Structure formats: structure tokens, C-alpha cells
Ligand SMILES: Nc1ncnc2c1ncn2[C@@H]1O[C@H](COP(=O)(O)OP(=O)(O)OP(=O)(O)O)[C@@H](O)[C@H]1O
């Protein structure tokens with residue numbers, strides 16, 4: 049009862065799902081319950097978490113960004129080209145990340161200043177970035193990078209690897225940005241009531257544009273990790289990752305209509321989806337069932353949240 | 366022992382099957398599975414050899430026909446495979462003195478887009494059109510339209526769904542198909558031989574197919590399962606990697622977690638196989654697990670040379686263009702081909718023979 | 727009439743604004759003097775809200791001029807208007823429903839620590855204290871604005887407008903959603919603000935309110951200010967006549 053009324057219903061629900069899944073999978077598969085396996089789950093989820101962090105902001109502002117998968121691939125390719133051209137690794141990384149971020153800047157500008165619809169605009173940039181990636185590479189992956197760069201994808205710092213650390217750092221920073229800074233406050237206000245924010249004297253279009261830049265930046269960082277981990281910049285990398293990111297963000301309690309956002313929820317949702325994938329593979333359950341289970345979990349969590357929200361509305365209205 | 370197993374792989378590899386009589390696919394699969402023992406293995410120039418083979422399979426060769434205009438409809442150009450194939454058509458056309466236009470839809474799953482492209486081509490008076498359908502269904506209505514206009518259609522790669530084509534009254538003038546099952550079979554067979562050569566029996570192996578439900582991936586998966594079973598291997602898991610490197614990477618990590626003594630992973634394409642290799646390297650298990658893919662991407666070549674990937678099954682997209690154009694001319698010159706099936710050639714490339722395939726396209 | 731010699735705080739000349747084919751303002755003129763309470767009345771759709779939105783920078787006029795403390799502007803943006811001391815309580819879309827009361831009151835002017843972190847605790851404490859001073863009753867400071875009643879929401883919107891002071895406070899039908907007691911409280915508040923020296927523009931359909939609070943009344947009809955009268959010189963009945971246009975003669979007499 050208390051849980052049902054909590055502000056953090058989605059997150060608590062996800063935590064419960066995570067725990068239940070953990071217990072069930074531990075019984076079903078002898079391989080599940082080990083530090084090594086949890087480490088695997090974290091490692092596999094890290095890119096999803098990074099992508100979801102950008103998406104939380106965009107969705108909480110009432111927008112959406114479908115271009116992240118393509119931006120991921122495009123940034124990775126620019127980075128790869130830069131390294132192949134003999135640039136120093138930090139320079140190449142900076143170049144690749146900026147290239148991706150520029151795409152966010154373009155979509156952000158069009159969405160905020162020209163008031164274009166975010167769904168259609170980012171759909172357009174999804175094609176543009178993917179097209180660029182394919183054209184530039186003539187559709188073949190670029191591969192073979194220096195070890196120092198590969199370190200970003202699989203190198204270890206102490207007991208954990210770089211992707212996990214990056215994901216963790218980005219999650220913490222995102223949490224602070226969303227909940228403790230003006231930027232986060234305005235993100236939520238944009239999603240809740242943009243006109244009220246504008247009337248309060250805030251340059252709303254600048255803030256809205258910055259969200260797409262941030263989201264693209266996250267995609268570009270995810271691109272860097274993907275290339276480094278797989279030692280290959282694939283123009284088709286990140287295919288459909290936007291659907292995973294959106295699912296995780298919404299599952300985590302961020303409202304698709306804007307105004308509400310949860311970083312913690314998105315991270316938990318990524319972990320739930322990651323653990324599910326991991327568990328089903330450990331149990332050697334065939335692909336079709338994986339899709340089925342994944343869909344079911346998403347639907348169950350959404351239904352639970354929706355039912356709870358309705359109840360709350362009845363109480364107040 | 367070791368050498369022999371290697372050879373068998375190679376052989377199978379070089380099969381272009383021309384089946385006289387009722388050319389059923391099944392026969393083809395059976396045929397190649399065990400008893401193909403070609404000693405005429407390509408030593409240095411695999412490419413020229415396949416070229417010769419595909420042409421001999423197409424005998425009697427058609428006369429030269431200058432100025433003929435042929436259209437080709439691909440699924441997409443966003444895949445290096447089709448980029449190489451396009452080059453193959455264009456080079457072959459130039460050498461044969463005919464005109465060829467190669468077009469494609471947007472992505473590998475845009476079935477309707479490909480149909481639209483195909484229908485547009487029908488309005489541009491080609492003497493014949495070669496199609497590489499995305500699925501067995503999506504181009505059928507276009508084929509019917511082509512039949513009405515009297516444009517002969519040569520179908521390459523995926524075959525049209527028999528029942529649906531019959532119901533719609535769609536007629537194909539000639540087929541040149543890939544045998545996807547064979548591609549999986551060859552890879553898994555090679556993994557098994559390697560395991561056995563190292564003294565392993567009934568070892569644990571796994572299969573990674575493509576997008577669940579995708580035609581080629583399922584064919585390769587079934588072929589791989591068949592080969593593993595024949596060899597008495599213990600298949601612990603069959604997973605869908607969605608053709609995605611990152612997905613395959615994750616799957617491999619999880620597989621090795623669940624089966625620390627895993628010995629082989631047969632993947633439905635190279636992209637996934639390369640993801641698996643990266644995961645195994647991180648897990649420190651590369652030396653224990655044999656990995657094969659399909660496509661022989663440039664990246665796979667490098668990985669083979671670096672002694673990481675163990676094998677890649679190569680189709681010959683470049684050569685196939687020449688074969689298909691020759692087939693089209695045969696159709697235009699009214700050769701009787703009703704009783705023949707043509708298969709595109711494949712080759713198994715391994716760490717040992719990879720240097721022979723440097724100019725492979 | 728000593729007042730008239732003073733320079734107006736704000737004056738508007740021949741302001742025009744169309745929304746597509748709807749001409750919301752067809753050349754409106756208005757003057758507001760420092761410290762005075764001016765009422766604007768008019769039928770629904772007369773253009774009152776549009777007029778004050780141009781003053782608060784939410785709408786840019788098509789033509790005309792806005793003069794504030796002697797400086798002329800073609801148009802304003804919300805930030806400029808706020809900086810010039812114009813605070814507004816709007817008729818609609820005033821609060822962000824999914825955010826709490828304190829956040830709404832401080833929207834756009836959040837206090838920060840170390841230049842980055844929004845000081846939530848300070849906001850909550852100050853907002854609570856301020857609402858208490860204004861006698862605006864809310865259940866709890868952490869409640870989301872969307873869960874408040876219409877009157878409570880209006881209270882929060884008013885608190886926000888006056889929290890940061892300014893020189894001119896604009897109220898667009900502030901009591902429309904309120905019960906008797908709350909209305910009285912708000913009117914009282916507005917009166918006190920007037921006494922404190924703020925210039926106030928009050929838009930209202932309620933003649934009783936208008937005559938109680940305002941010294942002067944500007945009457946709008948079809949996008950123009952057709953008359954401005956002193957409440958001391960006319961009766962509510964006369965003003966109603968001006969609103970409906972029933973007595974054009976009356977306008978001549980009183981202007
Ligand atoms: N954003 C807008 N888009 C289109 N038309 C508008 C817009 N805002 C106002 N209008 C039109 O302008 C005219 C004046 O509207 P306004 O809101 O200024 O009237 P008002 O005097 O405030 O009325 P009320 O007493 O009902 O609040 C109306 O006809 C209205 O339909």
C-alpha cells in the first residue's frame with residue numbers, strides 16, 4: 049500500500065523484478081549467481097545505460113530521439129577514420145564525439161527554433177547519420193585499432209572495466225544534472241509546461257536544443273565504447289538500439305508525455321533487461337522465447353505503473 | 366588427419382552444383398555433405414578457379430550479344446556483400462559488352478521498397494532483369510507484371526516461395542541460388558574436425574543464428590546443427606545474434622559463463638563471429654573455442670591472418686555476377702535450362718589457406 | 727489631476743496584433759502611472775489578455791509602440807519584461823503541474839549553491855514562509871501543482887508573480903477560479919500591494935471588484951481601448967454600458 053503510493057513506484061517495482069529475477073535465475077541456472085556473471089551483466093548493460101541517460105532527458109522534456117543508434121555508428125566511424133589517418137587517440141576520440149554531437153545540435157536546433165516535430169526530425173537524422181556512415185565506409189567496417197584505444201572498451205581499472213566505469217560516472221552525473229541543477233529543472237518544466245517556463249523568462253529553445261546535444265553526446269560516447277570493445281567501427285552498429293533505450297527509459301518511470309524523469313529507474317530498467325537476456329542465454333532458451341519474455345516484462349511493468357497512476361488520479365481529481 | 370579435415374573443408378567449399386534432371390535442393394545438400402573429395406583444390410588463385418568453374422557449369426555458353434540491356438535488383442547496398450556483387454556485375458558486363466544497371470532498395474528489410482524499385486525497373490525496357498529478392502514473397506507481384514510484359518526474370522539468391530508464386534502465376538526464367546544450409550554445414554563441420562583433431566569428443570558447441578526468423582540465418586543454423594549432430598557434438602545452445610556484433614559479443618560472454626568448457630561457436634555471419642572473437646579474447650578463452658562465420662568480410666580476412674577467427678565461409682558475390690549475366694544471355698538465346706538448377710559457389714577459408722584468397726571478391 | 731502630470735510608468739500606443747484572420751488588437755492605447763491601480767474591463771474576446779501579454783513579453787505585437795519609463799520598445803520578451811519590473815499572473819497555463827509548489831514559485835529564478843546546485847531546501851523554506859505571509863493556504867509545500875485546487879493554484883501563481891517584486895503587477899482575472907473567501911483574500915492582497923506602491927493592472931469581469939480596487943478603468947471593445955474613466959466619476963452601470971457599446975454617448979461624456 050505504501051509502495052503503491054510512493055513517488056518512486058516504478059523504481060521500486062523494477063527493483064523487485066530485479067530481485068525476483070535474480071532469485072529465480074539463481075535456482076534455474078547454476079552459472080547465474082557469481083560475481084563473474086554479474087560483472088558480465090554490468091558490462092553488457094553499460095552501453096544501454098549510457099544511451100538511456102541521454103534519452104531520459106529528451107523524453108522527460110516531452111521529446112524523443114530516434115537517431116541515437118545512427119549517431120552511435122557515425123561517431124564511431126569518424127573516430128575510426130581519424131585514428132586510421134594517424135591522429136592521436138585523444139584527438140580522434142574528440143573528433144568522433146564532436147561529429148556525433150553536431151548531429152544532435154542540428155536536430156536540437158530544428159526542433160527548438162523551427163518547432164519541428166521531434167519524432168519526425170530525429171527520424172530524419174537517423175537516416176542521415178546512418179546514410180553518412182554507410183557512404184563514408186562504403187558499407188564495410190573499419191577495424192584494427194591501437195591497444196590504448198581498445199582499452200576504452202575492455203581495459204580494466206582495478207576490478208572493473210572502463211565501460212562500466214564510464215556508465216557509472218555518466219549515470220551519477222546525469223542524476224545530479226536532472227535533479228539538482230537548473231538545467232534538469234528546466235528539462236522537467238519543458239516537458240510539463242513549456243509556456244509557463246517561457247513566461248518565467250527562460251530561453252526555452254536554448255534549453256530544448258541542448259537536450260538533443262546531450263543525447264547525441266551520450267550516443268557518441270556509446271559509439272566510442274562500442275568501437276573500442278569490438279575493435280571495429282561498423283556502419284550498421286547500434287541498429288535499433290533506440291528502441292531498447294526508449295523501452296528502458298519509459299519502464300524506469302519517465303513519462304512519455306514529459307515532465308517526469310527518473311535516472312535511477314532507467315538504470316534499473318536497463319539492468320532488468322540485461323539480466324533477462326543474460327539469464328535466458330545461460331539457460332539456453334531459444335531466441336523466440338527471449339523476445340517473448342522481454343516483451344512481457346515491459347508490458348507487465350507498464351500496466352502496473354499505469355494502473356497505479358489511475359488510482360492516484362482518482363484520489364486527487 | 367589434421368590435413369585431411371582441412372581439405373574436406375576446402376572442397377566442400379568449392380562446390381558449384383549443377384544438378385541435371387530434377388535439380389532439387391535437397392539432393393544438393395546431401396551431395397556435398399560428405400563425399401565431395403576434390404583434389405583440385407585452389408592453390409594460389411582461388412578466384413580464377415571459381416570463375417572457370419561457374420562458367421563450365423553454365424555450358425553450353427551463350428553467344429556474345431552486344432548491346433543487351435540487363436537490370437539487376439539487389440536488396441540493399443548497405444552491405445559490403447552487395448557492393449562487391451555490384452562490382453562483379455559491372456566488370457563482367459563491361460567484358461561481355463553488355464549494359465547493366467544495378468539498383469537496390471534502402472535496407473535489407475525494406476521489402477516493399479525493393480518491390481517498388483523492381484517495378485520501376487520494369488518500366489525501363491530491359492531485355493532481362495536479375496532479381497535478388499529479400500524474401501521469397503516480396504517481389505512476386507513484380508514478377509507477374511514482368512511476365513505480362515514479356516521480360517524474362519532471373520532469380521538469384523533467395524528463391525521465390527513455390528506455392529505463392531504458383532498461385533500468383535509468377536514465372537521465373539532461371540534460378541541461381543545460394544545454399545544457405547550448406548554454408549552453415551561447412552563451418553560447423555570444420556569446427557568439429559578441429560575439435561576432434563585436438564582430441565576432443567562430444568565437445569560442447571553452440572550456434573548463433575542471425576535475426577530470428579531470417580531466411581539465410583535459419584538455413585545456416587540448420588546446416589550447422591546438422592553437421593554438429595553428424596559429428597556427435599553436444600549442442601548446448603542455439604541463440605539469435607540479430608546479425609549484430611555487440612549482441613553476439615554478449616551472447617558469447619554469457620555462453621562461456623554457462624559453459625566454461627565450450628569448444629566451438631558456429632556463427633551465421635562474420636560480423637557476429639568477430640564479435641564472438643572479441644568476447645573470447647576478453648574472457649581469455651580464444652585458444653579454447655573455435656569460431657567460424659560466413660561472408661569472408663575483409664575484417665574476417667584480417668582476423669584469420671591474425672590467427673583469431675578460425676574459419677569463414679565465403680560466397681562469391683563477385684563471380685556470381687558473371688554467372689548470372691551469362692545465365693541471362695542463355696535465357697535470351699532460348700537455351701533449354703528448364704531441367705537445371707544452378708548454385709553459386711562457396712569456399713571455406715581458414716587460417717591455413719587465407720593467404721590464397723587475397724584477391725577474393 | 728496632479729497625477730496626470732507625472733510621467734506614466736508604461737504607455738502603449740496604437741498596438742496591433744492579429745492571430746491569422748482574428749484581429750485581437752486593432753490599435754489599443756493604454757497608460758499606467760506609477761503606484762496606481764488600473765482596471766481593464768471588456769467582454770470575452772475584447773483583447774484584454776492579448777494586450778497584457780504584449781506587455782509581459784509573451785506575445786510580440788504586429789505594430790505599435792510600448793513605452794516603459796520613457797524608453798520605447800517595438801516588442802518585449804518575457805525576460806526583458808521581468809527585468810523591467812513587470813510581473814504577471816496569467817489566466818491560463820501558469821504552473822508546471824508535475825513540479826512541486828516551491829519549484830513553481832521559483833521557476834526561472836532558482837537559487838543555487840556553488841553556482842550549480844539548485845538549493846531545494848532554501849526554496850522550500852522561503853516559499854512556505856512567503857505563502858504564509860500572503861495568507862495563501864496550501865496543503866504542503868512538496869505537493870505537485872497539478873494536485874492543487876483551482877484557487878490554490880491561483881494563489882501559487884500570484885505568490886510567484888509578487889515574490890520577486892517589480893514595479894508593475896498584472897493580474898488577469900485573478901479571482902475567476904476562487905471561492906468567496908479566497909477571492910476576498912486575493913483582493914485584499916492586491917489592495918495591499920497597491921498601498922505598498924506597486925502599479926497594478928487588474929483585469930476583471932466583476933464590477934464590484936473593479937470599483938473597490940481601481941481608481942481608473944480602461945474599457946476594451948473589439949481590440950481597442952474605447953474609454954478610460956475614473957471610478958469616482960461613474961457608476962458600475964455606466965461602465966457596463968461602455969463595455970457593451972450600448973451608450974457611445976456616455977463615452978463622450980466621461981472621457
Ligand atoms: N493564441 C491565439 N491564437 C489565435 N487567436 C487568439 C489567440 N489568443 C487570442 N486569440 C483571439 O484573440 C481575441 C482576443 O482574445 P483575448 O484572450 O485577448 O480576449 P480577452 O479579452 O482576454 O477575453 P476573456 O475575457 O474571455 O479572457 C479572441 O477572439 C481570441 O479568440
Ligand SMILES: [Mg+2]
Nearest residue numbers: 774775776817
Ligand atoms: Mg482573457
